Amino acid sequence: MGIVKKQSLKNSIYFYVGLMFGALSTVILYPNAFNSHPEHLGLLQIIIAYAIVVSTFSSLGTPKTLIRFFPKVENKNQLISLSFMIPIIGFLLVLLLYFLFKDDLLNFLNADELLRNNFHLIFFLVTFLFFFEVLSSLSRSLLKATIPIFLREVFLKGFNILLLILHWFDYIDFTTFLYSHISLYLFMILILFFSIFKKYKFKFTFILSDIDGKQIISYGLFVLAGGASAILVSKVDMMMIGKLMNLESVAYYTIAFFIGNVILVPSRAIGSITAPLIAKAWQEENVSEIKDIYEKSSLNQLLLGGFIFLLIWLNIDEGFALLPEKFQGGKYVVLYIGLSKLFSVATGVNGQIIINSQHYRFDLYSNFILLIITIFTNYIFIPESSPLSVYGIVGINGAAFATALSVIIFNSFKMFYVYFKVGIQPFSFRTIKAILLIIFVYFSLIVLNLTFSDIPNMIVKSLLISIIYFSIMFILRISEDLNSIIKDLLIKLIR
Numbered sequence: 001m002g003i004v005k006k007q008s009l010k011n012s013i014y015f016y017v018g019l020m021f022g023a024l025s026t027v028i029l030y031p032n033a034f035n036s037h038p039e040h041l042g043l044l045q046i047i048i049a050y051a052i053v054v055s056t057f058s059s060l061g062t063p064k065t066l067i068r069f070f071p072k073v074e075n076k077n078q079l080i081s082l083s084f085m086i087p088i089i090g091f092l093l094v095l096l097l098y099f100l101f102k103d104d105l106l107n108f109l110n111a112d113e114l115l116r117n118n119f120h121l122i123f124f125l126v127t128f129l130f131f132f133e134v135l136s137s138l139s140r141s142l143l144k145a146t147i148p149i150f151l152r153e154v155f156l157k158g159f160n161i162l163l164l165i166l167h168w169f170d171y172i173d174f175t176t177f178l179y180s181h182i183s184l185y186l187f188m189i190l191i192l193f194f195s196i197f198k199k200y201k202f203k204f205t206f207i208l209s210d211i212d213g214k215q216i217i218s219y220g221l222f223v224l225a226g227g228a229s230a231i232l233v234s235k236v237d238m239m240m241i242g243k244l245m246n247l248e249s250v251a252y253y254t255i256a257f258f259i260g261n262v263i264l265v266p267s268r269a270i271g272s273i274t275a276p277l278i279a280k281a282w283q284e285e286n287v288s289e290i291k292d293i294y295e296k297s298s299l300n301q302l303l304l305g306g307f308i309f310l311l312i313w314l315n316i317d318e319g320f321a322l323l324p325e326k327f328q329g330g331k332y333v334v335l336y337i338g339l340s341k342l343f344s345v346a347t348g349v350n351g352q353i354i355i356n357s358q359h360y361r362f363d364l365y366s367n368f369i370l371l372i373i374t375i376f377t378n379y380i381f382i383p384e385s386s387p388l389s390v391y392g393i394v395g396i397n398g399a400a401f402a403t404a405l406s407v408i409i410f411n412s413f414k415m416f417y418v419y420f421k422v423g424i425q426p427f428s429f430r431t432i433k434a435i436l437l438i439i440f441v442y443f444s445l446i447v448l449n450l451t452f453s454d455i456p457n458m459i460v461k462s463l464l465i466s467i468i469y470f471s472i473m474f475i476l477r478i479s480e481d482l483n484s485i486i487k488d489l490l491i492k493l494i495r
Contacts (some may be wrong), residue, residue, distance in 0.1 A: 237403045
């Protein structure tokens with residue numbers, strides 16, 4: 001876990017810088033910059049959502065395939081070349097289908113005039129996304145996960161802040177903002193491309209005789225089906241809000257969803273480096289190493305995710321009071337999404353274990369079932385006829401509830417499958433300690449009745465949560481990895 005700890009620390013710094021940038025953008029800049037036209041924010045988020053879904057299909061599972069086969073393939077040039085060829089073919093197929101069924105597609109999506117006029121931008125973004133994902137997977141396979149994370153979390157979000165400020169103060173109009181935002185992805189591709197191929201002298205080739213193309217493509221198609229379903233699940237709530245409601249509701253949901261989704265930050269930092277390590281461990285049939293990564297990732301993600309959940313939910317009222325009035329209706333979206341993400345990080349890297357094993361086909365079946373459940377529950381809980389409307393589970397709250405239910409079911413499936421097939425599970429007695437710690441800090445702080453204004457309230461509560469949480473965690477030695485990181489930080493701070 002030495003590599004994991006070293007790169008996870010650096011990744012975490014980038015993720016938390018990205019978190020601050022994202023929080024600044026989502027909580028302050030987006031609501032204010034788009035206060036008079038929330039449908040513009042809804043349009044931006046819908047374009048990104050559709051682009052992510054389409055790029056996942058057009059990449060044909062290449063990013064995960066590259067990570068899976070990189071440790072075992074000797075001729076890296078041929079594998080990398082194939083990894084760029086496949087997404088291009090997939091993209092051309094998707095583009096052909098779009099031109100053949102364009103009108104039917106737009107009618108099915110119930111696209112309004114604003115979306116119809118900007119729908120072409122989705123395909124520019126699709127192109128940028130799948131090239132960036134392939135390059136990111138290559139960088140991760142080389143155990144250099146920090147560069148793509150820096151680009152996505154610091155570069156992209158940092159420049160987006162600049163664009164938002166310019167748009168907020170009317171230095172640029174919405175169209176310029178939209179095109180500039182999408183262009184940032186192109187710059188990310190160029191930076192990542194040169195950072196990889198300047199140091200590692202790979203050569204592109206059309207000769208693929210040294211690799212088992214049939215096995216690679218077969219695996220990629222299975223990963224595609226499973227991964228595409230997972231991506232659809234993560235975006236279907238937003239897309240269905242756009243279809244069943246309107247772009248303004250998408251904007252309101254986006255703000256609340258972002259806040260709840262922040263809990264995934266630790267898992268993204270850890271997961272970015274554990275994937276190639278798990279792939280290598282499977283190649284060496286080292287189940288004990290996989291078990292060690294599984295348990296430690298679960299515990300560390302639960303502790304860090306639990307801390308973030310406490311910061312968010314114990315400050316939720318003060319936080320929403322800072323938003324423009326139009327955007328203050330998503331409190332329970334945050335709760336449902338936050339709890340589901342906390343459960344997700346607690347189950348560890350079960351998805352990576354499945355994808356990189358001989359049981360990778362299960363990812364397809366489970367994701368397909370999950371997709372059906374998610375679409376079904378969204379159709380039930382979003383409309384005014386929602387059976388739980390009396391409890392406020394309707395509209396954007398209904399979408400969040402449906403997504404949370406789907407995520408919990410999905411991760412439970414994967415966790416039990418790994419246990420029955422591999423004989424390992426992520427929990428231990430330390431997991432119980434972590435859960436009790438989260439509960440204890442929550443009830444210790446909930447009784448506080450601070451009388452300051454919103455921002456001082458948030459600062460005081462956040463400081464108390466941090467001091468109590470990490471002090472108890474450190475004293476009880478719940479996580480050796482996190483204790484070691486805290487010690488290192490304290491030593492550096494003292495010096």
